[in-house]
Amino acid sequence: MERLPSWIRQHVAAIRAVIVMTLVLGAVYPLVVTGVAQAVFTNKANGSLVEKDGKVVGSSIIGQNFFDKDGNPDKTLFQSRPSAAGDGYDMLSTAASNLGPEDVLDVLPDPDGADDAAKEGKQSLLTQVCARSKAIGELEGVSGARPFCAPDGVGAVLKVFPALGTVTRAVSVNQACPAQPFVAEYQGVKVECGKPGEDYAAGRTVPIRGNVTDVKVPADAVTASGSGLDPHISVAYAELQAPRVAKARNVSLDEVKKLITANTTGRALGFMGEPAVNVLELNLALGKE
Structure with missing residues (x-):
C-alpha cells in the first residue's frame, strides 16, 4: 500500500487527537468529577x-x-x-x-426625552441606597435617614455654578421640579429643583452630608x-x-x-x-x- 502523503497523515493525526481529547475531556473527565462530587459532596453537588x-x-x-x-x-x-x-x-x-461611591448624580426622567432610556431616567447608586433605606425604615418602623440622603429618599447632591469662585446658582439635581429642594439655600444662594433634560455638567458636584449621626438601617440592607x-x-x-x-x-x-x-x-x-x-x-x- 502506497504511503500516504505527509499532509494527509497530519490531518488524520489531528482528527485522532480531537476525538481522543473530546472523549477524555468531554466525557470521561466530567463523569469522573460528577461521580466524585455525588459520592463525597452529595447535597452541595446538587445545589444545596x-x-x-x-x-x-x-x-x-x-x-x-x-x-x-x-x-x-x-x-x-x-x-x-x-x-x-x-x-x-x-x-x-x-x-x-458596577456602580461606585462616586455615582451620585441621577438622570431625571424626561417625558420629552428622545428615547425610552431618557424618558425613564436612571437612579444613581446614592439614590438607590437612599430610596432603599427610606423604604426599609418605613417597613420596620424606624428612621431610614442616612448621611447624604434627602428626606424624600434621593441623594442629597447639589450642582453649584460656577465650578470655581463665588457661587451664583445652586441646583438640587436629584430632585425633579416641582419638588421642594432638601436645603433652602447654599452659601447664601437659593437652591433650585432639578429640571429634566437640562445639562448640569459644567457645575461642581457638592454632596451634602446632613446631620444624621445615628443610622438605624444597616449597610447590607441597602446594598447588593x-x-x-x-x-x-x-x-x-x-x-x-x-x-x-x-x-x-x-x-x-x-x-x-x-x-x-x-x-x-x-x-x-x-x-x-x-x-x-x-x-x-x-x-x-x-x-x-
Whole structure:
C-alpha cells in the first residue's frame, strides 16, 4: 500500500487527537468529577437544595426574595438584602451593579426625552441606597435617614455654578421640579429643583452630608452583594426586622431572637468576615414554631 502523503497523515493525526481529547475531556473527565462530587459532596453537588414538606423551597447558598402576592415584602418573613442579579437573585445573571461611591448624580426622567432610556431616567447608586433605606425604615418602623440622603429618599447632591469662585446658582439635581429642594439655600444662594433634560455638567458636584449621626438601617440592607446571590444578612439587619416579624406572627420577640441566634453562622475559619444569618433557613425555622 502506497504511503500516504505527509499532509494527509497530519490531518488524520489531528482528527485522532480531537476525538481522543473530546472523549477524555468531554466525557470521561466530567463523569469522573460528577461521580466524585455525588459520592463525597452529595447535597452541595446538587445545589444545596432545601426542602419543606417534600417540596424544594430554595437553596441554602442562593438568596431569594420573600414577597407577598402583590410583590411587596411579606411582613411575616425576614427579608433578604437587595440583589443586582437580573430582576433579583437570577442565577443566570449573577452580577453586581458596577456602580461606585462616586455615582451620585441621577438622570431625571424626561417625558420629552428622545428615547425610552431618557424618558425613564436612571437612579444613581446614592439614590438607590437612599430610596432603599427610606423604604426599609418605613417597613420596620424606624428612621431610614442616612448621611447624604434627602428626606424624600434621593441623594442629597447639589450642582453649584460656577465650578470655581463665588457661587451664583445652586441646583438640587436629584430632585425633579416641582419638588421642594432638601436645603433652602447654599452659601447664601437659593437652591433650585432639578429640571429634566437640562445639562448640569459644567457645575461642581457638592454632596451634602446632613446631620444624621445615628443610622438605624444597616449597610447590607441597602446594598447588593458582589454576586447578587448572597443568601445571608447581617445579624444587625435580622435584629432590625425581628420586632416586625414577631408582631406579624403574634409571637414574642424573645422567641424570634432565639431563632436568629440559632441560625447565625460564625466567621469563616473563626476570623474571616462577620457572623451572618441565612434568611431562608431562618424563615423556615419560623414556620416550625
